[in-house]
Amino acid sequence: MEIILKRNALSNTLQNINSVVDKSTTKPILSNFVIRTIDGKEKEVEFSSTDYELSLVEIVPAEIKEQGSICVNAKKVFDIVRELQAENVHIKSTEQLWIHIVCGTSETRLPSVEVGLYPQTILEELPQSITINVDDFRHCIDKTLFAAITNESRRNLMGVCLSYNGDQKTRWLSTDGHRLAQMIKTIDALSFDSDKEVIIPRKALTEVRRVAELFGENVNITFDDRVMQFSGGSIMFKTRLIEGKFPNCDPIIPKDSTLEMIVNRERFISSLRIVSSISSEKLRPVKLIISPGSLKLESEKADYGEVIDEIEIDYEGESFEIGFNSKYLLDVLSVLETKNVVLECKNSMSPTIIKSPDDESFLSVIMPLRVEW
Amino acid sequence: MEIILKRNALSNTLQNINSVVDKSTTKPILSNFVIRTIDGKEKEVEFSSTDYELSLVEIVPAEIKEQGSICVNAKKVFDIVRELQAENVHIKSTEQLWIHIVCGTSETRLPSVEVGLYPQTILEELPQSITINVDDFRHCIDKTLFAAITNESRRNLMGVCLSYNGDQKTRWLSTDGHRLAQMIKTIDALSFDSDKEVIIPRKALTEVRRVAELFGENVNITFDDRVMQFSGGSIMFKTRLIEGKFPNCDPIIPKDSTLEMIVNRERFISSLRIVSSISSEKLRPVKLIISPGSLKLESEKADYGEVIDEIEIDYEGESFEIGFNSKYLLDVLSVLETKNVVLECKNSMSPTIIKSPDDESFLSVIMPLRVEW
Numbered sequence: 001m002e003i004i005l006k007r008n009a010l011s012n013t014l015q016n017i018n019s020v021v022d023k024s025t026t027k028p029i030l031s032n033f034v035i036r037t038i039d040g041k042e043k044e045v046e047f048s049s050t051d052y053e054l055s056l057v058e059i060v061p062a063e064i065k066e067q068g069s070i071c072v073n074a075k076k077v078f079d080i081v082r083e084l085q086a087e088n089v090h091i092k093s094t095e096q097l098w099i100h101i102v103c104g105t106s107e108t109r110l111p112s113v114e115v116g117l118y119p120q121t122i123l124e125e126l127p128q129s130i131t132i133n134v135d136d137f138r139h140c141i142d143k144t145l146f147a148a149i150t151n152e153s154r155r156n157l158m159g160v161c162l163s164y165n166g167d168q169k170t171r172w173l174s175t176d177g178h179r180l181a182q183m184i185k186t187i188d189a190l191s192f193d194s195d196k197e198v199i200i201p202r203k204a205l206t207e208v209r210r211v212a213e214l215f216g217e218n219v220n221i222t223f224d225d226r227v228m229q230f231s232g233g234s235i236m237f238k239t240r241l242i243e244g245k246f247p248n249c250d251p252i253i254p255k256d257s258t259l260e261m262i263v264n265r266e267r268f269i270s271s272l273r274i275v276s277s278i279s280s281e282k283l284r285p286v287k288l289i290i291s292p293g294s295l296k297l298e299s300e301k302a303d304y305g306e307v308i309d310e311i312e313i314d315y316e317g318e319s320f321e322i323g324f325n326s327k328y329l330l331d332v333l334s335v336l337e338t339k340n341v342v343l344e345c346k347n348s349m350s351p352t353i354i355k356s357p358d359d360e361s362f363l364s365v366i367m368p369l370r371v372e373w
Numbered sequence: 374m375e376i377i378l379k380r381n382a383l384s385n386t387l388q389n390i391n392s393v394v395d396k397s398t399t400k401p402i403l404s405n406f407v408i409r410t411i412d413g414k415e416k417e418v419e420f421s422s423t424d425y426e427l428s429l430v431e432i433v434p435a436e437i438k439e440q441g442s443i444c445v446n447a448k449k450v451f452d453i454v455r456e457l458q459a460e461n462v463h464i465k466s467t468e469q470l471w472i473h474i475v476c477g478t479s480e481t482r483l484p485s486v487e488v489g490l491y492p493q494t495i496l497e498e499l500p501q502s503i504t505i506n507v508d509d510f511r512h513c514i515d516k517t518l519f520a521a522i523t524n525e526s527r528r529n530l531m532g533v534c535l536s537y538n539g540d541q542k543t544r545w546l547s548t549d550g551h552r553l554a555q556m557i558k559t560i561d562a563l564s565f566d567s568d569k570e571v572i573i574p575r576k577a578l579t580e581v582r583r584v585a586e587l588f589g590e591n592v593n594i595t596f597d598d599r600v601m602q603f604s605g606g607s608i609m610f611k612t613r614l615i616e617g618k619f620p621n622c623d624p625i626i627p628k629d630s631t632l633e634m635i636v637n638r639e640r641f642i643s644s645l646r647i648v649s650s651i652s653s654e655k656l657r658p659v660k661l662i663i664s665p666g667s668l669k670l671e672s673e674k675a676d677y678g679e680v681i682d683e684i685e686i687d688y689e690g691e692s693f694e695i696g697f698n699s700k701y702l703l704d705v706l707s708v709l710e711t712k713n714v715v716l717e718c719k720n721s722m723s724p725t726i727i728k729s730p731d732d733e734s735f736l737s738v739i740m741p742l743r744v745e746w
Contacts, residue, residue, distance in 0.1 A: 083646040110678035305483035
């Protein structure tokens with residue numbers, strides 16, 4: 001293989017490639033990536049990498065001198081290309097699996113691996129599909145992924161559950177057992193069985209979200225029960241889906257909240273930050289003392305001190321107290337974009353809904369915390 | 374004590390205070406800092422912190438309601454103040470060593486410590502002194518501190534040696550045994566015994582450098598054999614000096630270099646970065662192959678690959694090869710500011726001088742490396 005690429009394009013692609021590459025050293029072959037020329041395409045090459053779960057294929061413009069393919073260490077190439085200065089990068093494979101990278105006056109010689117040893121990513125025709133605007137897609141991820149579990153304790157919660165509610169309405173749902181986030185998104189272009197439900201892993205959504213602008217205007221999502229593909233522009237991701245059943249969250253979403261308050265979002269965020277700043281616990285519990293027109297926030301009362309703050313709110317119901325992990329409140333407040341937010345609950349023990357005042361498409365539910373101070 | 378401060382001023386000062394505060398947990402008292410009102414001063418208070426080696430005293434404008442002093446945990450106060458929003462911060466001590474911090478609607482209660490338990494920083498009249506322009510001072514630090522040792526293996530090299538050469542010329546010198554950096558700075562305002570030589574610790578220079586703009590136009594440096602004070606504007610540092618003798622570096626600085634080459638600095642940096650990018654060693658050895666008009670750079674030849682590059686240089690002597698740790702070359706090239714740099718040496722085994730072409734005030738010497746590839 002012999003190709004010439006623009007350094008900038010190469011460098012950007014390698015950054016994407018590198019973030020998919022497996023960083024663990026248990027499977028050395030996965031520290032590599034593949035460049036291959038495509039039959040019948042004279043002006044572009046295909047870069048691909050995989051960690052078995054998630055694969056990335058990116059098409060990059062290139063001048064092709066000789067068809068072929070190479071498989072080479074991703075980090076080494078990335079570290080070198082990052083330092084290159086000249087405009088064009090010339091990549092050539094020679095006998096005995098050596099790769100030459102020439103750029104300006106510099107010349108690099110790197111060992112490579114038999115392409116056949118690297119797991120190949122095969123794009124499939126899949127039965128279910130959604131075509132979604134890239135900005136909408138970003139929203140659906142941002143407003144749900146934060147509530148998915150981050151550790152391995154419950155694999156079926158390590159992602160976002162996508163299902164179809166009928167009426168062109170997709171449902172994006174995540175939970176870690178203490179809170180949930182739900183986004184309902186109307187999508188015109190879909191072919192989605194209504195009994196279908198898939199769990200998209202966190203890593204896939206994180207990576208896809210990170211480079212979403214490369215998809216262009218729309219992302220085409222296709223899937224079956226095992227795998228999902230995201231494609232658009234010059235880029236395509238393929239991920240395995242999480243096996244297992246997503247819990248039924250409907251009973252947790254309260255339907256009979258009687259207490260409703262409206263709080264200025266930024267004021268609420270700043271107040272939570274102040275009050276939780278003193279806590280040494282990771283989730284920073286905080287007590288909300290609610291009375292007509294007023295929300296008082298109190299940190300734990302501890303030997304190392306305590307903080308209180310008070311916000312004016314729009315509330316006319318009975319006075320009550322309720323505790324939360326302030327991290328959970330801050331997570332959802334930071335993905336909302338409206339001036340005010342609504343909190344709805346029944347009493348100090350009930351799950352609490354947090355949402356925007358005039359937007360039914362998104363809601364989050366947080367379980368309260370028993371606070372004893 | 375009861376005082377009112379501007380939040381911004383408080384926040385900035387706490388950042389400085391916090392970077393001096395001892396982060397280790399072995400001496401809990403040193404995790405605190407002190408605020409005290411000053412007799413006869415109605416509009417300012419004094420903040421101070423120390424880790425026994427380095428102390429900081431900063432004067433901050435304040436409205437004083439009641440004279441006094443407090444000693445309180447630096448990190449806790451910093452974490453809280455960082456989140457505050459209102460313009461004024463009201464700090465008040467109450468009975469039983471509780472501190473109240475009120476800002477806008479928020480109120481914090483923190484435990485404090487007897488001020489008497491905290492080591493007090495006493496400013497002294499010291500016999501030796503230098504008054505140096507802040508920009509010049511920054512230069513003297515930047516151009517020497519990089520070559521000082523960073524580990525504890527040789528305490529007398531963990532800083533910059535300051536001495537007086539006569540003729541208003543101060544000498545700033547550092548070495549880690551593999552390289553040295555020397556800055557000669559002419560200073561008009563000094564009172565410095567010519568046989569005097571002090572070693573200023575790395576931490577002091579790093580902190581003083583970081584906040585140098587707070588000194589105003591000039592820094593006043595006073596010292597004896599034990600301690601050094603840096604003052605100017607509203608801020609004062611006091612540091613213990615490193616005990617011990619700084620090695621005599623004069624014999625290491627070559628006087629009889631016969632080979633001299635001129636290299637474009639940025640080109641040299643970029644070339645070193647490319648060639649060293651592949652190395653897995655921390656100091657990234659590189660070989661320079663010098664011939665008339667040409668500098669070739671070669672990485673190690675290793676199983677994981679190799680990189681070479683070539684630069685046009687101004688050189689007319691005999692051809693030779695010499696090895697260096699590329700990190701040492703990059704360190705000195707990055708503190709030089711001229712378009713070109715000069716390398717001077719005698720042969721492939723001799724210490725090499727690196728400096729700017731028309732500036733005798735600074736030089737660095739790097740020991741070569743035996744490269745066997």
